[in-house]
Amino acid sequence: MLDLLGMIATLDRPRLLVSAARYGVDGYDRAKHLPRLIGGPVAPRVGEAIVKLLDLEAMLESKRQAKSADYTHLSHVSVLIALLGEARALRAANRPALVAA
Numbered sequence: 001m002l003d004l005l006g007m008i009a010t011l012d013r014p015r016l017l018v019s020a021a022r023y024g025v026d027g028y029d030r031a032k033h034l035p036r037l038i039g040g041p042v043a044p045r046v047g048e049a050i051v052k053l054l055d056l057e058a059m060l061e062s063k064r065q066a067k068s069a070d071y072t073h074l075s076h077v078s079v080l081i082a083l084l085g086e087a088r089a090l091r092a093a094n095r096p097a098l099v100a101a
Helices: 004-009 015-027 030-038 046-065 073-094
Strands: none
Touching (some): 004 046, 004 073, 015 073, 030 046, 046 073
């Protein structure tokens, strides 16, 4: 089975891109942002979304490194924000619920 959180953790990206994504993750709304980023009328399940976002991010990273004319930092940061938001959702789903006594 894929360790999706581990795959996200091993991404080595420029500090400025990661800082911008961390700054924006609190405003991430998966229902609003995810369909726009990966296509489709509704957001897929968290695991599927992470896999698609990782593929999209890898493509953007290739374009960034190649200094491609169609690369934009805004797109890259948006995908990184979504990855961080989805990782947060995955961790929350796997965390045992706390019961108040």
